[in-house]
Amino acid sequence: RAITTQSLDHIDWLCEIGSDMGRSTAWMSNIAQNIDVYEQDTRYIDICRGQCYRHQLKYGPIRNVNWYEVEDISISEVIDTLPKKYDAIKLSAYNIIQYVPSMLNKLNDGGYIIFDEVDYSMKQEIIKVLQYRFDFTSKRWDSTIIVAKHK
Numbered sequence: 429r430a431i432t433t434q435s436l437d438h439i440d441w442l443c444e445i446g447s448d449m450g451r452s453t454a455w456m457s458n459i460a461q462n463i464d465v466y467e468q469d470t471r472y473i474d475i476c477r478g479q480c481y482r483h484q485l486k487y488g489p490i491r492n493v494n495w496y497e498v499e500d501i502s503i504s505e506v507i508d509t510l511p512k513k514y515d516a517i518k519l520s521a522y523n524i525i526q527y528v529p530s531m532l533n534k535l536n537d538g539g540y541i542i543f544d545e546v547d548y549s550m551k552q553e554i555i556k557v558l559q560y561r562f563d564f565t566s567k568r569w570d571s572t573i574i575v576a577k578h579k
Contacts, residue, residue: 439515443534445506446520450479452544453493460516462492466506473497503527510534518542525554528562535578543574 442460446467447453453465453476467473473495480493498506503521507530516539517531524543531541541564543554554574558564564576 439540441512441514442516442518443510443514444518445503446518447473447476447480450476450481451483452518453480454483456518457493462494464494464496464510464514466496466498468498468500504530507531507534514539516540516542518544520544522547525557528558532562532578538578540575540577543576 439460440462442456442463444453444456444463444465447465453463456463457480465473465476467476477493477495501509503519504527507517507527513534513536515536517535519527519531519541520543521527528541535541541558551574555566555576558574558576559566563579565579566574566576
């Protein structure tokens with residue numbers, strides 16, 4: 429991963445919508461004190477959870493990870509029904525800009541959004557929209573990852 433712990437301030441609560449086979453969850457456990465992971469399929473959650481715990485040898489102990497099955501509800505519904513506000517929200521999806529307004533409602537002041545698997549050809553446009561329309565500052569962006577902090 430290209431994001432480092434220096435890229436982000438302290439994060440108590442991180443929400444991860446889609447867990448990238450558990451690898452990102454394992455890696456993020458070094459940054460966030462608590463992680464809520466939302467996935468659609470129980471079998472996939474079991475795979476992600478297993479991968480996550482296998483990666484703890486590389487990233488350190490996995491702590492305070494909560495796994496939630498959301499069945500077939502849409503990403504928008506998942507975001508809208510999150511039970512609390514978060515210090516950071518990570519999302520892997522297409523057409524990510526459409527989710528930013530809902531994410532802002534569930535993001536603490538000064539919180540971060542992390543977009544993974546961003547189409548490289550769209551990255552510059554997405555960063556401009558985040559900066560000028562939604563008042564984010566870009567903290568880090570690599571080939572397919574954008575980390576932005578809300579002012």
